[in-house]
Amino acid sequence: xxxxxxxxxxxxxxxxxxxxxxxxxSRLTPGGPGYRRMSFALFLAGVATFALLYSTxxxxxxxxxxFGVAASEASWTVAAATGGLALFVLPMxxxxxxxxxxxxxxxxxxxxxxxxLLVPFAPSLPALVVLRAVxxxxxxxxxxxxxxxxxxEVRPKALVTAIGLFVAGNSVGGMSGRVITGWVAQxxxxxxxVGVIGAIAVACAVAFRLLLPAPKHFVAGSLRPRVLLxxxxxxxxxxLLRRLYAIGALFMTVFGGVYTVIGYRLTEAPFSLxxxxxxxxxxxxxxxxxxxxxxxxxxxxxxRRGALYAAGGTTAAGLLLSLADSLALVLLGLVxxxxxxxxxxxxxSSAVSKTATHGRAQASALYQSxxxxxxxxxxxxxxxxxxxxxxxxxxxxxxxxxxxVVSITVLGTRAARAEQRLATV
Numbered sequence: 085x086x087x088x089x090x091x092x093x094x095x096x097x098x099x100x101x102x103x104x105x106x107x108x109x110s111r112l113t114p115g116g117p118g119y120r121r122m123s124f125a126l127f128l129a130g131v132a133t134f135a136l137l138y139s140t141x142x143x144x145x146x147x148x149x150x151f152g153v154a155a156s157e158a159s160w161t162v163a164a165a166t167g168g169l170a171l172f173v174l175p176m177x178x179x180x181x182x183x184x185x186x187x188x189x190x191x192x193x194x195x196x197x198x199x200x201l202l203v204p205f206a207p208s209l210p211a212l213v214v215l216r217a218v219x220x221x222x223x224x225x226x227x228x229x230x231x232x233x234x235x236x237e238v239r240p241k242a243l244v245t246a247i248g249l250f251v252a253g254n255s256v257g258g259m260s261g262r263v264i265t266g267w268v269a270q271x272x273x274x275x276x277x278v279g280v281i282g283a284i285a286v287a288c289a290v291a292f293r294l295l296l297p298a299p300k301h302f303v304a305g306s307l308r309p310r311v312l313l314x315x316x317x318x319x320x321x322x323x324l325l326r327r328l329y330a331i332g333a334l335f336m337t338v339f340g341g342v343y344t345v346i347g348y349r350l351t352e353a354p355f356s357l358x359x360x361x362x363x364x365x366x367x368x369x370x371x372x373x374x375x376x377x378x379x380x381x382x383x384x385x386x387x388r389r390g391a392l393y394a395a396g397g398t399t400a401a402g403l404l405l406s407l408a409d410s411l412a413l414v415l416l417g418l419v420x421x422x423x424x425x426x427x428x429x430x431x432x433s434s435a436v437s438k439t440a441t442h443g444r445a446q447a448s449a450l451y452q453s454x455x456x457x458x459x460x461x462x463x464x465x466x467x468x469x470x471x472x473x474x475x476x477x478x479x480x481x482x483x484x485x486x487x488x489v490v491s492i493t494v495l496g497t498r499a500a501r502a503e504q505r506l507a508t509v
Contacts, residue, residue, distance in 0.1 A: 110300065111239045118297045122237070123249050125295035126230055130253025132193060132288035133226045135261035136200050136219060137165050139281045140212075141343055142262035142363050143274040145351050150274070151209040155348050159467040162344055163460040164213045168220030169227075170456035176225040177232070177449030178312050185233035185445070186296055192225030193289040200282030204275040220456075227452040232445040235437040236301040244380035244434040251376035251430045255422075259369025260284075262343075266363010315443035319450055323499065324439055327492050331392065331432045332451050333458035334489045338399055338482040339425045340459040341466020342406075345478045346418070348470060354409050368418045372426035379430035388435055389497050395428030396489045403482045407475065421482075428489070429455070458485075 113119060140147060140161040148158040180188040199219040206212035230250055238246045264284070265277035319325050343366075350357045350365065357365075382391045402420025405413050433451055440447030462481070469477030 111237060113239045113242050119238075121295045122297050123246065125292045125297075126234070126250045127253035127256075128288040128295070129189060129193065129226055129230060129292045130250050131257035131260065132197070132285040132292070133223050134254040134257030135281050135288075136196055136257075136285050137169065137223055138162060138258050138343075139200070139203070139261050139265060139278045140165075140216065140274070142266050142347055142366060143269055143277060143359075144344065145347050146269055146274040146359065147209070147212075153209060154471065155345065156464070156467040156471055157209065159344050159463045160213050161209075161216050162340070163463040164217040165220035165223075166340070166456040166459035166463065168217040169224045170220075170453045170460060172221040172224035173227060173452045173456070174316070174446065174449045177229065177445035180225065180229040180232060180445050181443070184299065185229040185236075186299060188225040189229045189233070189296075190289075190293050192222050192229075193285075193292065195222035197282060197285045197289050200285055201279070203282065204279040224452075227448065227455075229445060231433060231437050231448040233299060235440075235444045235448075237297075237299055240438070243437060244383060244430070245377070247434045247437065248377045248379045248430045251379075251426060251433070252373040255369045255372035255376060255426055259366050259373075262366035262369075263363045266366070267360040269363070270358060270360040312446070315446045316450065319440065319443065319447050322439065324496070325436060325447060325450070327496050328432045328436050328439070329451050329454040330492050331489050332429065333454040333461075334485040334492075335395075335399070335425050335428045335432070336455045336458035337462035337465070337485040338403070338421065340462025341469070341478050341481050342403075342418070342421055342462075344463040345466050345470045345475070349475050350414075355411060355414075365415070365418065368415065368422050371419050371423040375423040376426040376430040379427050379434070382427060383431055383434075388431060389493050389500075391431045392428055392493045393490065395424045395431065396486050396493070398424030399428070399489075400424075400483060400486045403479045403486070407479055 144155065144158045144161070147153075147161060148155060151158070176188060176192065196219050199215055199222060203212065203215050203219070206215055231247060234243060234246045234250065261281050264280060265274070268280050269277040346365070347362050349355070350362050351359075379391065382394065386394060398420050402417040402422075402424060404417070405420065406417030408414060408417075433448070433455075436447050436451045437444060462485075465481055466478045469481045473480070
């Protein structure tokens with residue numbers, strides 16, 4: 085997006101002229117000054133985002149019990165948060181184009197952690213759902229702003245690795261949030277558990293703001309609706325970006341469905357596990373931390389589409405394994421689902437940042453919107469499928485989503501080959 089000539093230069097922003105003259109060598113690179121601080125700050129932001137966003141997911145059986153509702157109703161405490169994020173990520177990305185990535189990320193975390201401290205006091209399920217929707221809307225400023233910040237401040241060759249580290253923070257946040265809430269809730273109930281997550285998120289938010297380096301390559305954009313809509317239309321008109329958005333949504337449909345319902349499955353026979361043990365199941369998120377942070381190497385070996393095929397195949401294998409009534413096989417299935425999902429997400433989201441040559445925040449926001457729409461859809465449809473057909477129904481929904489990922493990637497492969505043939509004519 086072209087910079088507004090009327091926008092004043094502010095702290096955290098540079099003028100178009102100075103941005104144009106900045107050398108690419110001044111961007112952050114692994115081992116260089118500021119890179120570790122930047123990586124750790126965004127890692128902590130990812131931890132806070134996913135810990136808050138999915139803080140109720142492992143607690144759904146307890147929430148169902150307290151309010152006397154079915155899984156499909158309790159799942160709205162997850163779907164409302166991810167839905168709020170999906171709806172507000174594009175407007176928040178527009179604000180980040182005008183006021184700066186760091187400013188918007190800081191404000192988003194501040195509001196989200198404040199709401200997080202109110203969630204334990206929700207008097208009813210509808211009140212809890214509303215608070216979670218507000219929290220998700222507040223968190224919308226993080227994902228698109230973070231990837232846009234990285235695309236501007238990190239050298240292109242290091243971008244996949246840098247985004248992978250941010251996604252790894254998401255996996256750690258999702259894991260720690262669920263493990264901590266599981267054990268705390270077993271002793272003191274779900275309200276204390278989500279309160280603890282809120283306190284942890286406050287600490288992450290403060291550390292994030294203190295550590296994140298001021299941007300040096302940000303150029304202020306315009307908030308004019310016509311400019312914003314033109315940028316959005318341009319991104320949606322790009323076939324590659326459309327495919328990447330759909331892939332992100334479908335991967336998250338699998339993940340949202342599986343992890344919304346798994347707690348219900350494990351509380352039932354033949355497993356009948358207590359809440360603390362169920363929370364510990366989410367330690368498999370560590371696999372996602374590794375797969376996301378090594379996504380750059382996977383792309384280097386297999387190419388982007390090859391990496392997506394590998395991620396989809398791994399996820400499908402995990403879904404099939406999870407059908408077994410053996411706890412060991414279910415755990416192995418969750419390991420494969422988690423590893424495949426985080427690898428696919430890191431590859432697709434980094435490809436969006438590389439493909440967009442302007443309006444990167446909007447390009448990333450559209451991806452994040454599709455991604456979290458997939459999460460909301462997966463949580464809701466996965467719970468309904470579980471109610472109708474048990475775990476087999478949830479797995480069926482996941483396999484259909486993986487089939488969609490593979491089909492879209494095949495279309496991308498054919499399109500790329502057609503372009504190569506035209507180039508040689």
